[in-house]
Amino acid sequence: MFAVRLKQITKRFAQTLANDAVDINIRQETIHAIIGENGAGKTTIMEILYGFYQADAGEIELFGEKKEIANPQDAIDNGIGMVHQHFMLIPPMTVTENIILGLEPISRSGILQLVQAEERIRTLSDEYGLEIDPQAKVEDLSVGLQQRVEILKALYRDAEILILDEPTAVLTPLEVKEFFQILRRLKSQGKTIVIITHKLEEVLEISDDVTVMRNGKKVGELPTKDASANILANMMVGREVLFSLSKNDVTPGNTTLKVENLSVTVNDKPRLKNVSFELKEGEILGIAGVEGNGQTELVEILTGLLKLDTGTVWYLGEDITNLSARKIREKRIAHIPADRKAHGFLSTYTNAENQILGFHYREPFCRPNGFLNFPNIRENAKNLLKKFDVRPPLPDLQTGTLSGGNQQKLIVAREFSRHPRLLIIAQPTRGIDIGAIEFIHQQILDLRTEKVAVLLISAELEEIRSLSDRTLVMFEGEIAGEVSAATFDMEKVGMMMTGHR
Amino acid sequence: MVLKKLEVLILPLVSVFAAGLVGAILIFAVGENPLAVYWIFFKSSIFSINGIGYTLFYATPLIFTGLSVAFGFRCGLFNIGAEGQLYIAAMAVAITGIWMDGWSAWVVIPVCFVVSFVGGGIWGGIPGLLKAKFGGHEVINTIMMNMIAFALVNYLVVGPFHRKGTQILETEFIPEAARIPRIHELIPFIPKTLPLNMGFAIALLACLATYLILWKTRWGYEIRAVGISNSVSTYAGISVNKNMVLAMFIAGGFAGMVAISEVMGYRYTFHDSFSGGVGFIGIAVALLGRNHPVGVILAALLFGALIRGSLFLDLNFDNLSKDLVMVLQGIIVLFVATDKLFKKILSVFRIG
Ligand SMILES: Nc1ncnc2c1ncn2[C@@H]1O[C@H](COP(=O)(O)OP(=O)(O)OP(=O)(O)O)[C@@H](O)[C@H]1O
Ligand SMILES: [Mg+2]
Numbered sequence: 046m047f048a049v050r051l052k053q054i055t056k057r058f059a060q061t062l063a064n065d066a067v068d069i070n071i072r073q074e075t076i077h078a079i080i081g082e083n084g085a086g087k088t089t090i091m092e093i094l095y096g097f098y099q100a101d102a103g104e105i106e107l108f109g110e111k112k113e114i115a116n117p118q119d120a121i122d123n124g125i126g127m128v129h130q131h132f133m134l135i136p137p138m139t140v141t142e143n144i145i146l147g148l149e150p151i152s153r154s155g156i157l158q159l160v161q162a163e164e165r166i167r168t169l170s171d172e173y174g175l176e177i178d179p180q181a182k183v184e185d186l187s188v189g190l191q192q193r194v195e196i197l198k199a200l201y202r203d204a205e206i207l208i209l210d211e212p213t214a215v216l217t218p219l220e221v222k223e224f225f226q227i228l229r230r231l232k233s234q235g236k237t238i239v240i241i242t243h244k245l246e247e248v249l250e251i252s253d254d255v256t257v258m259r260n261g262k263k264v265g266e267l268p269t270k271d272a273s274a275n276i277l278a279n280m281m282v283g284r285e286v287l288f289s290l291s292k293n294d295v296t297p298g299n300t301t302l303k304v305e306n307l308s309v310t311v312n313d314k315p316r317l318k319n320v321s322f323e324l325k326e327g328e329i330l331g332i333a334g335v336e337g338n339g340q341t342e343l344v345e346i347l348t349g350l351l352k353l354d355t356g357t358v359w360y361l362g363e364d365i366t367n368l369s370a371r372k373i374r375e376k377r378i379a380h381i382p383a384d385r386k387a388h389g390f391l392s393t394y395t396n397a398e399n400q401i402l403g404f405h406y407r408e409p410f411c412r413p414n415g416f417l418n419f420p421n422i423r424e425n426a427k428n429l430l431k432k433f434d435v436r437p438p439l440p441d442l443q444t445g446t447l448s449g450g451n452q453q454k455l456i457v458a459r460e461f462s463r464h465p466r467l468l469i470i471a472q473p474t475r476g477i478d479i480g481a482i483e484f485i486h487q488q489i490l491d492l493r494t495e496k497v498a499v500l501l502i503s504a505e506l507e508e509i510r511s512l513s514d515r516t517l518v519m520f521e522g523e524i525a526g527e528v529s530a531a532t533f534d535m536e537k538v539g540m541m542m543t544g545h546r
Numbered sequence: 547m548v549l550k551k552l553e554v555l556i557l558p559l560v561s562v563f564a565a566g567l568v569g570a571i572l573i574f575a576v577g578e579n580p581l582a583v584y585w586i587f588f589k590s591s592i593f594s595i596n597g598i599g600y601t602l603f604y605a606t607p608l609i610f611t612g613l614s615v616a617f618g619f620r621c622g623l624f625n626i627g628a629e630g631q632l633y634i635a636a637m638a639v640a641i642t643g644i645w646m647d648g649w650s651a652w653v654v655i656p657v658c659f660v661v662s663f664v665g666g667g668i669w670g671g672i673p674g675l676l677k678a679k680f681g682g683h684e685v686i687n688t689i690m691m692n693m694i695a696f697a698l699v700n701y702l703v704v705g706p707f708h709r710k711g712t713q714i715l716e717t718e719f720i721p722e723a724a725r726i727p728r729i730h731e732l733i734p735f736i737p738k739t740l741p742l743n744m745g746f747a748i749a750l751l752a753c754l755a756t757y758l759i760l761w762k763t764r765w766g767y768e769i770r771a772v773g774i775s776n777s778v779s780t781y782a783g784i785s786v787n788k789n790m791v792l793a794m795f796i797a798g799g800f801a802g803m804v805a806i807s808e809v810m811g812y813r814y815t816f817h818d819s820f821s822g823g824v825g826f827i828g829i830a831v832a833l834l835g836r837n838h839p840v841g842v843i844l845a846a847l848l849f850g851a852l853i854r855g856s857l858f859l860d861l862n863f864d865n866l867s868k869d870l871v872m873v874l875q876g877i878i879v880l881f882v883a884t885d886k887l888f889k890k891i892l893s894v895f896r897i898g
Contacts, residue, residue, distance in 0.1 A: 349783070370780065370781065370782070370783040374783050387777050388778055388781040389781070391775060392774070398767070402778075403783050403784075405767050405782075406764040411764045415765060
């Protein structure tokens, strides 16, 4: 029995054919993975199932019945829930308030029945092992827990089919383990789950079936037991993907960045405590740690977005403590922000305009009289979009319409292209497909060869392991330990990340 | 892409059309013939040189204030203070003109232009500064600045600058040298009574300047960026505070330029409550014009035509007064503000 059958779904956005006669069959009570390159159309087809977009052609069948899904409410009524990559929660409100939003249980006298709702949420949470306190405020929850609130929101609305768009992108390895536990439990209780991901090992671990998409088309659908990372990678990218990088020997040069005793308190909470380290030319220094242990603050201080309480930042022998973000950029320090939507690009600006963000006021993009130099801006965009394989590579397209991974590629292209001497890159490959990760990693290593210093903050231990020359582990605002590439041990680093030395 | 561009035009047009329909129902309800009423609007506003001239005349201050509000919106700021800004600028221009009696027009006119822009600019810049420094909301502060402006100009026109020997609340007249030409002085066959003046051309130039600044320069790039996202701007090294102050200064400046067409081009004096609320109608103009200079011109022309037509309502219809125009304006704003509804209706048509 199929929970969902998508038949010949076609969807066109102005210039792009996002879905081209796609068939997907999702068996009931299974976990179905959808994979494919950035811009392949994964999110689009799931948004169609969820009623957010309307297909231009094609049919949707749920549990053997043909259905019209005109909007998300229809989808919810038909037992479909979706957790988007960017959560839709109201941070200052409690878990319960967030979950009941839109279907508040009201007594006959018009009073909100919060207690009953809380009870139901607690039951659901226990049933699936979500471990969520209904009275907690969402803003106090970690990203991983917020995601569970999103899942609860769907379950509270009696979802039978759960769509998860890149749920693991924001999770740490440990959280992923727990998350998969939850998915298995959901499945065993009869739910059907669709999961979009770029991580092949996750597909192999968790899914029953897998659909591979490329360029808006389905290129294959197979039981996971018949798949391997190589087979899937081949289907996705259409070529062999190297899973190992060639890293040549670079002798680190002079010190590029030296920080001494950085401390900062935000909202009365100490976020960084006496952090000191050095970073040399041609060296990649990894910062590992569970999100929220001071990495964000460290990056913001180094890039001029947050003022230090005490401590000094030395860059090429110069004191750059508390300089403005613009001054710091002018010193050729590039920054890829962890949260691309909140920091990385302006969604209603075109690709060409976003490609000069932060450099827009200088030659060659701006003339001395203050007028923007559009021929140069377009030329720059054309080159970078092509070089970094941003799809579609159109300078005049609004960046907000790109797929998540392509937005990320656009930011990487911009930051890598302005001849940096220091790269501060947080989660550089979040949401990016394996082919593009390979490319970006190679770019990082090339910059290292050119003696650029790289500070790499990542939740992906695997990424840190394969790129870094040295790794610092952060825990509760302090440096909990340091390991070299030679002594890198996943287990050990994982322990340090959670406060065990 | 082409469709997108058209859509920008279609939605405001649909709003105006829908407002016209609702207006027709109202007119019918009070016992008049809607077609006859709308015919009067058309005839009086665009069927004669005089009519067109008056329409442009009434549109001129609306272009300035519409631009003012639109400019603020582009930086994510809601400037409700155009009315106060234009009063301050008008008084400042009147005083400057009076003081500069005896100077050559080549000096006085440029100085008065600058005074009009800077006067309004300061009045708009202060709420901008308050927002940047202390986070005070610009909506509250521009409203308060309006109150201060009204009280201040009222004091000045009643007290120190009141023209001797008249009951009318006006200042002394500004000298010839501070006046800009009427259109009939430049084009022969235009009726002499028409108050349309060079201020209209300057308003069009202001629209061109706005377009260039916002979309073609680094400053506009930054102002629009701040309007879209403070956090992205900060990341990119764009100062949110600096741009908010700048945007409010320029917005106030555009509102202040109303003094050019109304004081330097029409009344030649500061006349108490001369504005008739153009600062507030500017909000509607900006909304209908989608915060784009071309849209602002079109919307201001429409509103100008309505104002022109309204003068003939009392004359021709027993049950209608010129307040009908305010009703129509209100309905238009309502429909523009609910354009999501129309988008939905349009998209249904497209599928069907
Ligand atoms: N609202 C939109 N307007 C225009 N084009 C869009 C829109 N949404 C998606 N697209 C385009 O449709 C294509 C498919 O996008 P989609 O988001 O489905 O990709 P994806 O497979 O989810 O990619 P990723 O792995 O990067 O998230 C892309 O080329 C994208 O640019
Ligand atoms: Mg996607």
